[in-house]
Amino acid sequence: MLTVKDLSVMFQTRRGPVDAVRGISFEVSKGEILGIVGESGSGKSVTSYALMRILEAGGVIKAGEAEYSGIDLRRAAERDMRDIRGREISMIFQNPRAALNPIRKVGHQIEDVLRQHARATRYDARAKAIAALEAVKIKDAEARYDAYPFELSGGMCQRIVCAIALACDPRLLIADEPTTGLDITTQKAVMDLVRDLIRERGMSSILITHDLGLAAQYCDRILVMKDGLIVEQGDPVQIFSDPQHPYSRKLVDATPRAGTGVRSLLPASERKPEPQIAVSDTPLVEVRNLVKTYAGKSGPVHAVKDISFTVFKGQCVGLVGESGCGKSTTSEILVRLMDATAGQVLFDGADIAAIPARGFARDPRRAQIQMVFQDATDSLNPRHSARQTIAEPLRRLGGMRGAKLDARIEELATLVGLPLALLSRFPHQLSGGQKARVGIARAVALEPKFLILDEPTAALDVSIQAVVLNLLVDLRAKLGLSYLFVSHDLHVVRLLCDHVIVMKDGQIVEQGATHDVMTHPQNLYTKTLLAAAPKPPERRQIRDFPHSEDTDAQHDPIHDERAS
């Protein structure tokens, strides 16, 4: 149905031409769901834009052929392409809320597509748009017709995007990271819906994703891309159980899944023994009956409703839940950036919730509670070099100056595996993993006792996530830290945490030892969450490199050479 041969895409940039896709060939047959998997910069999205001929300015198809049902997609006139887009091939995108026109009613946006492709007239457009909304299982479609995107949840917006894409019964659907940024249960709902619709209508599909687990679950066949090339393709089970190419092996390794340890995320050659961490039974942080209520527009919003839990010294506690469950509010109160409405936060036995957040910066315990933020890019000052960023807390709270400061900065950079040469760079000159390291170095600079990690790897590629997670494990052992690890990714929590707390609607629905909660969840919501997480096929036992686990790399448990 779709045949791509030696496709190359080039971007004309200020620094000269850049090859984004370098000669790839693949086919999509009727009724097939093809997964294209790769990390950022692999050219997977660019491939799909090239097929749709919606490349951004400066991007051109340099060479190759792309044929869809006998139509030459590369050479077709723009007018013909416009008829193909939406009617024959359509797309759904990541970040659904941004993908919709913010100031146009969603119903009208669907009508625009129907009218464009002459699927509806002025008189029946409304009815057909509502039918399209119903097709993507939107309840109360009549009322939703008049909604604006900002009035809808992320999952609902993605359904609308699907409705737009499917309104004209296309035969090929390209889904570009359709669930990135959505909650895990929403992700499952959206993916199940898309799969069912594709099967129902006998369509073909290309699923573009960075999540190998997701691709394995929903695709018939997978292509692995790296640097604009296809490095491996095949059946998902085969790619998972026996990856041939070193890169796909690395990707499979780095995908967190059931039954693996944090070390096995790394390529076999870089694995070191996992440090033994002793959890003491002295509590470090005790949260008692914590309540947070905001004054909302339509009455008070109960963000956190009377929760209690304990973090012991040396323990890593996972805080899991979907957006709006109150996990971010809880972590902000713990790090003393926000005041609680009621309740206590005992840190080393003293109530720190009683100290107003505004004045906590002057409290001696400020240095002992630190945070690693979710977005490594946004949480760094773009005008501060890595050195200045790490120096900030040392200067302000530690009062360090001169040679002592420099020495400490270099010590910290070594500790988190940031090459010293990169210290003078600014955030935009660093990669995602390097920025994450800078953020971690800043957080541990003052040797805190308690570190709050707010989805520290959510924005990172899986192979870099693997490295950062291992760094966090090593730091915890070496510095004797206690973590509160806030995440929506259950697989990651399973790898890192001793104890897990599941939150929903401001309440703790279940907590306990990670292994118990993950294997024998008691609460229905926990069960739903676990069921919604993508389940990659089990990896076949590693026979190629049996010696790798324990033997090599004893020298420095923390500093791995890879600067991600």
Added chain:
Amino acid sequence: MLSSHPRLRATLWRVAQSIPVVIGVVVISFLLTRALPGDPAVYFAGVAADAASIEETRVAMGLDKPLPQQFVLYVGDLMRGDLGMSLSSGRSVVDDLANRLPASLELTLTALVLAVVIAVPLGVLAATRPGTWVDHLCRVVVTAGVSLPTFFTGILLIYIFYYLMGIAPSPLGRLDFIYLSPDHVTGFYLIDAALMGDWETWRGAAKQLILPASTLALFTLAPIARMTRAAMLTALSSDFIRTARAAGLSSRTVLYRYAFRNALLPVVTTLGMVFSFALGANVLVEKVFAWPGIGSYAVEALVVSDYAAVQGFVLAMALLFVALNLVIDLLYTAIDPRIGFDAK
């Protein structure tokens, strides 16, 4: 409909918000004359007044009473539409303003319409074709607009079109003396003449208007064109444009219904700002073209310490700005459905 209710409430709320501002404006315009150096009674009594007539004026104006009582009197006068007498023109300030404000507004609005008609398409074209000649033209026009002072452009235009080419009428006011000014309905000559069906006068007024309006338009065009271009570039690179293109929508729909409507918000903001500074900046244009507008009136009044006139001017302008801001804010709610909910 469900969504119209909160928006209606937000609109009413916004209108209500302007009431305290109006009260503030009245208080300030009242305090202004009291706070200015010198004794208002001396000024209002006139140059030839002796001590007795100054005292008489003081009592007549109520300036011997305590301040709060004076304020009550002042508000009472305002309610009756009495802004006092202008010393320099010898007429009531209300009459002066009624004559001069429409002249300024006619000039400013014509200039703005002209500027929008040129600047918005120019900005849109420049954004859709970056790096082409349209883009460069846009840049040249913007640079010229911001760097040429209005009095210079005005004089240049007079020199070319009146002196050299002789196609423009003499730059002396709103209407050549051979025409009779139309009956005062709105005070806008173009509208009043059209209402009378007197197209001869209409053409005469339009001819007089074209040079000063072009001068002011060139000045106001620059920020509008620049903002349109920037806003369009931002809108065109948004995710929803990609969605619209991937759905096969025609480039017209994508450009106007999707990109332009989203780009409109910053453009409207700029328009409001441009309008307010154009009203202030047209003093120079009015001087160059002997335009009997409110700007030159205020300047003359200030020079001769004609306090009643200054006070009237400040009040009128402040109310105009309040009204303008209200209109801009209401336009926002009309353009962007998200705003009604943030208003509270």
